[in-house]
Amino acid sequence: MAEMNILEAIRSAMDEEMERDDRVMVLGEDVGKKGGVFGATDGLFAKYGEKRVLDTPLTEGMIAGAAAGAAIYGLRPIAEMQFADFVYPAFNQIVSEISRMRYRSNGTFGLPMVIRMPYGGGVHGALYHSQSNEAYFTSTVGLKVVAPGTPADAKGLLKASVRDPDPVMFFEHKKTYRLFKADVPDGDHLVPIGSAEVARPGKDLSIFCYGYMRTCALEAAETLAREDGVEAEVVDLRTLRPLDRATVLGSVERTGKALVVHEANRFGGFGAEVAATIAQDGFEHLDGPVTRLAGPEVPGVPYHHDLEEWFMIGPAKIVDAARALAAY
Amino acid sequence: MAETQAQPRHAELGLTDQDVLDMYRAMLLARAVDERMWLMQRAGKIAFIISGQGHEGAQVATTWPLRRNHDWLAPYYRSIASAITFGMTAEDIITAHLAKGDDVSSGGRQMPGHYGGAPYNIVSLSSPVGTQVLHAVGIAMGAWARGEDVVALTSYGEGTANQGEVHEAMNFAGVHRLPVIFVCENNGYAISVPLEKQVGGLSVAARAQGYGFPGVTVDGDDPLACYAAAKEAHERGRRGDGPTLIEARVVRLTSHSSDDDQRRYRDPAEVEALKQQDPLVGFGRQLRELGVLTDELDQQLRAEAKAEINEASRRAEARPEPDVSAAERHVYADGEA
Ligand SMILES: Cc1ncc(C[n+]2csc(CCOP(=O)(O)OP(=O)(O)O)c2C)c(N)n1
Ligand SMILES: [Mg+2]
Numbered sequence: 001m002a003e004m005n006i007l008e009a010i011r012s013a014m015d016e017e018m019e020r021d022d023r024v025m026v027l028g029e030d031v032g033k034k035g036g037v038f039g040a041t042d043g044l045f046a047k048y049g050e051k052r053v054l055d056t057p058l059t060e061g062m063i064a065g066a067a068a069g070a071a072i073y074g075l076r077p078i079a080e081m082q083f084a085d086f087v088y089p090a091f092n093q094i095v096s097e098i099s100r101m102r103y104r105s106n107g108t109f110g111l112p113m114v115i116r117m118p119y120g121g122g123v124h125g126a127l128y129h130s131q132s133n134e135a136y137f138t139s140t141v142g143l144k145v146v147a148p149g150t151p152a153d154a155k156g157l158l159k160a161s162v163r164d165p166d167p168v169m170f171f172e173h174k175k176t177y178r179l180f181k182a183d184v185p186d187g188d189h190l191v192p193i194g195s196a197e198v199a200r201p202g203k204d205l206s207i208f209c210y211g212y213m214r215t216c217a218l219e220a221a222e223t224l225a226r227e228d229g230v231e232a233e234v235v236d237l238r239t240l241r242p243l244d245r246a247t248v249l250g251s252v253e254r255t256g257k258a259l260v261v262h263e264a265n266r267f268g269g270f271g272a273e274v275a276a277t278i279a280q281d282g283f284e285h286l287d288g289p290v291t292r293l294a295g296p297e298v299p300g301v302p303y304h305h306d307l308e309e310w311f312m313i314g315p316a317k318i319v320d321a322a323r324a325l326a327a328y
Numbered sequence: 329m330a331e332t333q334a335q336p337r338h339a340e341l342g343l344t345d346q347d348v349l350d351m352y353r354a355m356l357l358a359r360a361v362d363e364r365m366w367l368m369q370r371a372g373k374i375a376f377i378i379s380g381q382g383h384e385g386a387q388v389a390t391t392w393p394l395r396r397n398h399d400w401l402a403p404y405y406r407s408i409a410s411a412i413t414f415g416m417t418a419e420d421i422i423t424a425h426l427a428k429g430d431d432v433s434s435g436g437r438q439m440p441g442h443y444g445g446a447p448y449n450i451v452s453l454s455s456p457v458g459t460q461v462l463h464a465v466g467i468a469m470g471a472w473a474r475g476e477d478v479v480a481l482t483s484y485g486e487g488t489a490n491q492g493e494v495h496e497a498m499n500f501a502g503v504h505r506l507p508v509i510f511v512c513e514n515n516g517y518a519i520s521v522p523l524e525k526q527v528g529g530l531s532v533a534a535r536a537q538g539y540g541f542p543g544v545t546v547d548g549d550d551p552l553a554c555y556a557a558a559k560e561a562h563e564r565g566r567r568g569d570g571p572t573l574i575e576a577r578v579v580r581l582t583s584h585s586s587d588d589d590q591r592r593y594r595d596p597a598e599v600e601a602l603k604q605q606d607p608l609v610g611f612g613r614q615l616r617e618l619g620v621l622t623d624e625l626d627q628q629l630r631a632e633a634k635a636e637i638n639e640a641s642r643r644a645e646a647r648p649e650p651d652v653s654a655a656e657r658h659v660y661a662d663g664e665a
Contacts, residue, residue: 062462065466067466068462072466073470102661166660
């Protein structure tokens with residue numbers, strides 16, 4: 001076991017996959033000599049050279065579209081969007097092309113490719129360096145969407161994503177990059193796409209979360225146990241699409257109460273899908289309203305520290321929401 | 329030194345008599361397929377058709393230098409003749425337009441005009457214009473990254489040339505000198521909007537200079553000129569000297585599509601005059617002048633194209649309809665053999 005943070009885990013996943021398979025390449029803005037603005041690709045350029053770690057022009061549509069072409073050609077590109085907030089110029093390629101290439105070609109063209117994107121707030125990034133825009137992609141059929149919350153999951157899921165025959169949107173919460181270190185299994189560590197994890201067992205209510213919210217929910221669960229005697233089960237979804245329905249519904253069956261937490265705004269957010277799944281298919285186990293805790297309905301995370309604090313979901317807000325739900 | 333006899337134009341380009349006749353044959357076949365699909369559309373067998381009539385010379389000639397099943401093509405919705413030149417059969421194309429279940433492009437999932445086929449190295453095409461240009465560049469990037477001798481060709485219209493993704497594609501191809509050929513088939517209209525309202529400076533080819541690679545304008549009604557440009561572009565790509573932009577000035581002989589009526593925005597005299605610019609007629613005349621084609625041979629080739637299209641249509645129509653129970657397949661690779 002090696003201790004590493006999420007950033008190191010991501011880097012080592014790419015390194016191992018590039019070493020294993022010479023069809024794997026990395027492309028994006030500043031991913032070469034600089035090693036990425038967050039350092040995720042640090043060292044890869046020196047090791048694999050400029051043709052496998054490609055500094056692209058400042059053109060997100062090109063990054064996604066050329067990655068698609070390379071995947072058609074038989075490579076396994078890992079494309080980096082510098083920030084999830086800047087993916088929109090590539091939206092056409094992702095939604096019109098990448099997500100539906102397999103279907104529209106009747107299964108004759110698949111696109112094994114990964115688009116990595118740092119997302120999320122809490123780093124003073126304001127409206128355009130903080131977005132949690134996963135719902136655009138979770139609602140797009142043909143994409144897989146992954147959002148790990150631990151170093152081991154970041155590494156294992158990224159390696160699985162690179163090997164996946166379909167396009168994977170890989171969301172990395174930038175606040176978690178260096179937040180903590182944890183053990184990552186040695187060897188060829190893979191975490192299957194589509195499996196959630198019960199991060200903390202509990203009997204009183206279930207908290208469904210992903211990415212940075214896992215850390216917040218676990219902290220909230222400790223507070224609830226200590227101060228309220230409420231045992232919250234924390235379920236880290238890890239993959240948003242395909243959703244691990246069995247683990248979600250199994251947890252609700254045990255606890256009877258569901259709190260869905262994400263940083264993105266509530267209206268039409270990914271939590272709505274989780275909540276609807278529970279409401280429809282876990283109805284007989286419920287003994288409280290399926291509850292969502294989500295970012296406020298404003299167009300982005302505002303900059304000033306107090307404003308950002310107001311926006312962000314953290315352990316305290318989760319504790320409050322869980323208390324209200326536990327009271328049923 | 330003996331004075332060398334001036335060679336016929338096609339021979340100077342390294343084309344044999346048979347080559348140019350084969351090019352002509354491909355144009356005739358593409359036209360025959362196109363005309364047949366209009367008939368099928370009027371008969372209610374096809375919901376919609378978008379025609380390549382007038383573009384055939386440029387399409388056959390620019391695709392001609394490509395190596396089948398080796399190079400790659402990312403075409404657009406008018407690319408009947410390019411697709412035929414690159415290996416698709418008349419039957420494939422009619423099958424796709426009839427949306428039959430075993431259509432090689434999409435199994436009946438895509439509407440007419442969405443050429444593609446994995447067995448032919450033709451990228452599956454979508455409807456938002458210009459997206460395919462980046463796919464060709466990505467393929468060229470893959471070949472470049474791996475040091476493989478592969479060239480990608482992509483085609484699109486002059487209206488599409490203004491899309492941001494086309495700019496992104498050309499700039500990137502220019503930066504890394506990727507082996508890609510951009511063929512802009514400029515027919516003067518994007519549906520109803522004429523060139524003057526579409527392209528600042530009126531030249532698409534001139535833009536190449538800004539990306540650091542050659543841009544040439546060719547007469548799309550002169551297939552030999554188109555071939556010469558494409559051959560040079562193909563060699564440039566293979567040498568590692570980067571992309572080429574070819575702007576082929578062509579005519580759109582039909583309305584934009586079966587849903588359009590060009591008399592609403594095109595001068596009747598202009599529409600009438602188009603008939604004089606049919607590349608099939610022009611190339612036929614050229615081949616006669618070169619002494620390659622005779623009236624008898626022309627008639628024979630036309631009869632062959634007609635027979636081929638009849639046979640292709642008969643077989644395509646007999647193919648199975650898509651299986652509705654399979655409509656959920658191929659969303660993801662999971663669970664597929
Ligand atoms: C992104 C996008 N916008 C609009 C359309 C509708 N549309 C289809 S073809 C076309 C005109 C294209 O003209 P041009 O690029 O010149 O090609 P041509 O049809 O003349 O060959 C338009 C507006 C589309 N398919 N995609
Ligand atoms: Mg046009």
